[in-house]
Amino acid sequence: MWQIVDWDEELIQDENLKIDFLGVNFYQPAWVKGVDFIPDFTNGAITPHYFYQPYEIPGRRINPYRGLEIFPKAIYITLMNLKEHYNNIPVYISENGMGVENEERFLEHGIINDQYRIDFTKEHLVWVHQAIKEGSNCFSYNSWAYIDNCSWMNAYKNRYGFVQLDLTNNGKRVLKKSANFIAETAKTGVFEYESELI
Structure with missing residues (x-):
């Protein structure tokens, strides 16, 4: 879902280094599995892809209008990973959207x-809120x-906004249904959400 390379980890855990906050852009998880073959290291170039390959979760939910996977709990997992393994650095969701x-x-x-x-945003906000309840130092959520x-x-080609930009009508701006919700x-700071956390 989110990869930190060795030198990033050293910087993040250095108590003498002042990190104000991290911004996390989150749209979909990236699932991986071990490789189905023995890596060939003879060329001397070793990359992470020697050790894993993409994996598709059975029954995964897909955005039918864009093709990306929808798995809101991954935003919670990311925030809790920062809390538990990276000194709970202040973090904000800098991008998230459909x-x-x-x-x-x-x-x-x-x-x-x-x-x-609206449904996509609610699902992600519910998991951000859950992470905050459990101590995540997440202080902001920003949609793309x-x-x-x-x-x-x-x-x-793909539209992400709460406000429609009508390119056929001199860039006229029209609020979408989601604009009122957001x-x-x-x-x-309140919205109705009927489903339980999965």
Whole structure:
């Protein structure tokens, strides 16, 4: 899910080094398993991929609009790992969000009904809150992004924002359904969530 190389670990654990905080960008987990073969070390170049390879969890949940895995508990696991193994460094979630291609298909009465984004955000916030309850030094959660924005990888193909940027109408900005949810949650710190933690 999240890899720290040896020299990163030494820096993080150095009590004389002042680290103000860490920013964690989280979208999906990365599962791995041991390699199915004996590595060939004859070329002298040893990389982590000699020891593991990608693994797909059976029954995993996939974002049907983007293809990324949805596993909100991984954000909790990451925060607890920082608490338990890296001196509980102050941390904030600097990016988290759900990308959707061709989001205009969910237009209802002039507003994009992105209930899927509300549900995604709620699930991740529940696990962030659980980590904080258990002592994580997480002090902020930031979604990617406030408004549909241009990605250096695929321009405006995937939309992430709580606010629609209408490129066909001089960049007109229209609040999506999720904008009201996130505004109220930011204001009150409260939202309804019916499911139990998995």
